[in-house]
Amino acid sequence: MSVGFKPFKANIAHAFGSPLVDFVYISLPNGQHGKWAIKALEKCKHVLLEKAFTANDAEARRVIETAQRTVSALPLLSLMLTGPQHGKVLRTHAIMTSPVCSISASDIRWQFDLAGGALMDVTYVLLSTRFALDAGASLCVKSAHTRPSPWDERVDEAMDTTLVYREGSAESAEGEYNVEATVYADMRRANVAGLVPRVWELPTIDVETERAVVTLYNFTMPHHLYHYIATKDKATGETQYEKHYKYSGKTGAHGARRSTGARTAGSSRSSSTGSAGASLRTVTNQSSIDQVAGLPLRPAMRDVVKQ
Ligand SMILES: NC(=O)C1=CN([C@@H]2O[C@H](COP(=O)(O)OP(=O)(O)OC[C@H]3O[C@@H](n4cnc5c(N)ncnc54)[C@H](OP(=O)(O)O)[C@@H]3O)[C@@H](O)[C@H]2O)C=CC1
Numbered sequence: 001m002s003v004g005f006k007p008f009k010a011n012i013a014h015a016f017g018s019p020l021v022d023f024v025y026i027s028l029p030n031g032q033h034g035k036w037a038i039k040a041l042e043k044c045k046h047v048l049l050e051k052a053f054t055a056n057d058a059e060a061r062r063v064i065e066t067a068q069r070t071v072s073a074l075p076l077l078s079l080m081l082t083g084p085q086h087g088k089v090l091r092t093h094a095i096m097t098s099p100v101c102s103i104s105a106s107d108i109r110w111q112f113d114l115a116g117g118a119l120m121d122v123t124y125v126l127l128s129t130r131f132a133l134d135a136g137a138s139l140c141v142k143s144a145h146t147r148p149s150p151w152d153e154r155v156d157e158a159m160d161t162t163l164v165y166r167e168g169s170a171e172s173a174e175g176e177y178n179v180e181a182t183v184y185a186d187m188r189r190a191n192v193a194g195l196v197p198r199v200w201e202l203p204t205i206d207v208e209t210e211r212a213v214v215t216l217y218n219f220t221m222p223h224h225l226y227h228y229i230a231t232k233d234k235a236t237g238e239t240q241y242e243k244h245y246k247y248s249g250k251t252g253a254h255g256a257r258r259s260t261g262a263r264t265a266g267s268s269r270s271s272s273t274g275s276a277g278a279s280l281r282t283v284t285n286q287s288s289i290d291q292v293a294g295l296p297l298r299p300a301m302r303d304v305v306k307q
């Protein structure tokens with residue numbers, strides 16, 4: 001394609017000219033998402049942008065403005081989440097960690113200039129929280145604590161934050177109320193007793209409602225790793241599980257590799273259809289958390305408008 005990409009640097013034998021390209025998937029380091037999304041949108045290409053959407057909230061706005069101006073679709077890699085069907089939400093807790101030493105020191109995820117860091121990498125904790133709560137931007141960041149990376153103190157190797165979201169509506173019977181959402185992201189999670197990696201700490205969210213606790217375990221990788229939705233009835237103590245991971249070797253609509261997340265989308269109170277607004281709110285949350293944690297703004301590539 002001809003949006004500034006140099007095919008021969010990467011030993012790519014054949015490059016398509018811009019007119020033949022309808023759609024661009026951007027899987028570059030976080031700090032380069034905005035730059036390349038804008039370049040592709042300016043050429044009226046549809047864009048599928050990896051998470052984390054952009055480096056910071058200002059850049060997210062620039063991407064969305066460009067998509068609106070060029071009338072291109074800007075879908076997202078998104079997840080679907082079963083919402084609480086058991087009374088109003090009381091609190092949520094989302095976690096995702098990677099064992100210490102599982103991400104090499106040279107990885108893009110540790111690099112400040114590429115908008116690395118734990119909150120960016122496992123942004124699923126924010127996405128799932130927002131989807132569980134059907135929430136817009138968080139009402140406030142109550143607390144945010146980082147553990148800096150050993151290589152660069154501007155990069156969070158872990159982030160522990162408590163957000164307060166406004167739920168309900170003034171018109172509804174329950175009125176408006178606050179929900180506390182705790183979020184923990186860690187890219188260098190210590191081993192148990194220094195030995196055992198916590199490989200079970202896959203992306204998970206617990207959503208406690210008035211009558212149940214709903215747990216979505218490993219909602220981001222249902223296609224290849226163990227995953228389930230557990231609903232614990234608070235009155236009876238009984239837990240029901242939904243699992244869909246028989247593997248028949250087939251993929252596709254009738255293959256047995258079914259995603260629990262996709263399976264439940266129909267009954268979901270809150271599912272992402274991939275709106276740009278949802279991404280903007282997630283990045284806005286992330287930038288606000290960084291600010292409270294005392295981290296510098298994650299840098300976007302500066303040459304956004306240079307063609
Ligand atoms: N949705 C999902 O499940 C996942 C999403 N991601 C997201 O995808 C994106 C890429 O992650 P991942 O594939 O693991 O990253 P990699 O490090 O494996 O790949 C990065 C790619 O970006 C290119 N690149 C361009 N500029 C730079 C630069 N300055 N420094 C380093 N690489 C550069 C690299 O080119 P070259 O090959 O020439 O070095 C490489 O092709 C991230 O935004 C990440 O958050 C990642 C994993 C899973």
Ligand SMILES: O=C1OC[C@@H](O)[C@H](O)[C@H]1O
Pocket residue numbers: 098121122
């Ligand atoms: O998106 C991702 O999902 C899987 C993680 O292990 C990875 O670090 C992250 O980029």
